[in-house]
Amino acid sequence: MIQEVNFNESKSKGGRPKSGTTQERIERLLDDAAKVFLEYGYGLSSIDILARQAHVAKRTIYQHFGNKAELFGAVVxxxxxxxxxxxxxxxxxxxxxxxxxxxxxxxxxxxxxxxxxxxxxxxxxxxxxxxxxxxxxxxxxxxxxxxxxxxxxxxxxxxxxxxxxxxxxxxxxxxxxxxxxxxxxxxxxxxxxxxxxxxxxxxxxxxxxxxxxxxxxx
Incomplete structure (x- = not known):
């Protein structure tokens, strides 16, 4: 079940505009996660890379998905x-x-x-x-x-x-x-x-x- 995520923790410089609904931001996060998994593979993908690609704080990913496997599951x-x-x-x-x-x-x-x-x-x-x-x-x-x-x-x-x-x-x-x-x-x-x-x-x-x-x- 998708929970509310505090996307206000995303980077202010170089990040995406903090616009759109929470669901839209989640969709963009999943888009970025899919790209990372496809580029690096699962083993070499890390929460650091995923957070950097999506321009969100690492704890945002942990709070919302729990771990890397759960994030992969959400993408699928x-x-x-x-x-x-x-x-x-x-x-x-x-x-x-x-x-x-x-x-x-x-x-x-x-x-x-x-x-x-x-x-x-x-x-x-x-x-x-x-x-x-x-x-x-x-x-x-x-x-x-x-x-x-x-x-x-x-x-x-x-x-x-x-x-x-x-x-x-x-x-x-x-x-x-x-x-x-x-x-x-x-x-x-x-x-x-x-x-x-x-x-x-x-x-x-x-x-x-x-x-x-x-x-x-x-």
């Missing part, structure tokens, strides 16, 4: 908001299930194929052994949130008799991984450039149709 959480918050009432969405799953897949791929998410994921892979809390922050605030939202929706569809599912959470995980698939893996490894809209559409149509064929009532 904001990136995942465009997926999860696009469906604030996903569990009660009355559109046809194919339309809902297709929209979810597009939102997911649009976000995870962005340079920011690809860069942060690469950082997590490289640093997970030394900083296990980093991997947890990335998963909980990114994939974990999307899968939970999708599982709630699939449960509602099961209760309506639209789908036959033994465990909605497992089905949500399977669909999530099907959407990412080799398309995301190859982009993550830098093997392929960003997929074309046509390639993404073909991939999503195939994924949604295959998933629904396996979950439709007999």
């Amino acid at each position: 959480r904001r990136l995942s908001d465009s997926v999860v918050l696009s469906f604030p009432h996903l569990g009660s969405d009355t559109r046809p299930i194919k339309q809902v799953l297709t929209a979810f897949a597009y939102q997911l791929l649009e976000r995870v194929l962005s340079p920011e998410v690809l860069g942060l994921h690469r950082i997590v892979i490289g640093e997970a052994c030394r900083f296990p809390e980093l991997a947890k922050q990335f998963y909980d605030n990114g994939p974990g949130r999307a899968i939970t939202a999708l599982a709630d929706y699939l449960l509602s569809q099961k209760e309506l008799g639209v789908m036959e599912l033994v465990e909605p959470k497992i089905a949500a995980e399977q669909f999530f991984n099907m959407v990412l698939g080799e398309l995301y893996r190859r982009a993550l490894l830098g093997i392929d450039p960003t997929p074309t809209p046509e390639k993404i559409r073909e991939h999503i149509d195939c994924t949604v149709n295959l998933f629904l064929r396996g979950c439709r009532p007999s």
Whole structure:
């Protein structure tokens, strides 16, 4: 939960103007933090560097986020908001299930194929052994949130008799991984450039149709 932050402690010389709402200042802080993580990696990023880049006092970061891992989690959480918050009432969405799953897949791929998410994921892979809390922050605030939202929706569809599912959470995980698939893996490894809209559409149509064929009532 975002707390109130005293941004009046920011540097008066060389810093940003102290204008805008608290939320706007928080957003700018997260923008700067993302740039630092992408430039230095997680291990070499420090609160000193983060504070200097954002033109805020170090204690501002500590008071608001607690530590570096929590700040990284906040950066990832904001990136995942465009997926999860696009469906604030996903569990009660009355559109046809194919339309809902297709929209979810597009939102997911649009976000995870962005340079920011690809860069942060690469950082997590490289640093997970030394900083296990980093991997947890990335998963909980990114994939974990999307899968939970999708599982709630699939449960509602099961209760309506639209789908036959033994465990909605497992089905949500399977669909999530099907959407990412080799398309995301190859982009993550830098093997392929960003997929074309046509390639993404073909991939999503195939994924949604295959998933629904396996979950439709007999």
